[in-house]
Amino acid sequence: MKKKNGFRTPFHALQVASWVIMIFHALIGILCISFLLSTYELVIFLIIYYTSFIIVIAQGIFLTKSDPSINIPFQNVDKSPTAVNFMCTICKCYVTETSKHCGSCDRCVDNFDHHCKWLNNCIGKSNYKQFIRLILLLEANLVILLIFEILIIDKWKNKGLDIDEDIENADIFFIILDIILNSIFLLLVGYLIIFHIFLKFKKLTTYDWIRQRKKAKKNAKKKAIQPQIIFYEEEENGTCNKNSTFKNPQNTHDELIPMMNSSDTKNSTPKNLQISQSLHKSAPTIDSDIIMTDRT
Numbered sequence: 001m002k003k004k005n006g007f008r009t010p011f012h013a014l015q016v017a018s019w020v021i022m023i024f025h026a027l028i029g030i031l032c033i034s035f036l037l038s039t040y041e042l043v044i045f046l047i048i049y050y051t052s053f054i055i056v057i058a059q060g061i062f063l064t065k066s067d068p069s070i071n072i073p074f075q076n077v078d079k080s081p082t083a084v085n086f087m088c089t090i091c092k093c094y095v096t097e098t099s100k101h102c103g104s105c106d107r108c109v110d111n112f113d114h115h116c117k118w119l120n121n122c123i124g125k126s127n128y129k130q131f132i133r134l135i136l137l138l139e140a141n142l143v144i145l146l147i148f149e150i151l152i153i154d155k156w157k158n159k160g161l162d163i164d165e166d167i168e169n170a171d172i173f174f175i176i177l178d179i180i181l182n183s184i185f186l187l188l189v190g191y192l193i194i195f196h197i198f199l200k201f202k203k204l205t206t207y208d209w210i211r212q213r214k215k216a217k218k219n220a221k222k223k224a225i226q227p228q229i230i231f232y233e234e235e236e237n238g239t240c241n242k243n244s245t246f247k248n249p250q251n252t253h254d255e256l257i258p259m260m261n262s263s264d265t266k267n268s269t270p271k272n273l274q275i276s277q278s279l280h281k282s283a284p285t286i287d288s289d290i291i292m293t294d295r296t
């Protein structure tokens, strides 16, 4: 069934986990951290932490509610004789060349990046910037929380109180626990930010990157199972030398594979034919064939 946005059931386990984490982070601030801060620190904490927290929640709700699906109405399809249009065989609608049918949401997404399990929604052309904004805001929010948590632990140490003895104290226990969890999330979100910066420089989407990796792995596997015919070069005196260099005649064909794979199907296909787009067939989650239609 077509999913309009991430608030439609079934919810993903990671999505529910993200709600639990956010509720935990809202409560830890009020129930644990706020009691251990001075009035001055408390005011700063409440303003900075909860402002960033509310912004993250609002951005998360906005993104979960967003609908990045694409369905080009027939009247908007380019009907010029030379036009090449793309159609999803599942949605039975016109889409763009960079569209991908998401199996989880059962809809086509323009410039598909990935299906985010934490948001239970697709990330594509219309909501990609909001997604980047969300992970940046989340990272900032986690950093603020971690700073205040470390400040509290530091204060307890400076008071001469042994944290090991006070570990039974629920506040300190939860703060230490959250420092560990927070550090893990901080690294994960940080990695995600760096990964998307890398993708930006490479001009790739997450989907493109996954496909490239799969293709490279497939080619490497193909190479590995090819029979390795080793030709020992004979020395001038007619004897075979163990240390002689070997040649694999198959290697000459390897160069042809990427050239064949990268051939443009659009240019090589007669215009009056409908073809399955190989680009979408090799998708990590094969969800649909996008057919190329000619309006002539």
Ligand SMILES: [Zn+2]
Binding pocket: 088, 089, 090, 091, 092, 100, 101, 102, 106, 107, 108, 288
């Ligand atoms: Zn579709």
Ligand SMILES: [Zn+2]
Binding pocket: 102, 103, 104, 105, 106, 114, 115, 116, 120, 121, 122, 123
């Ligand atoms: Zn999706």
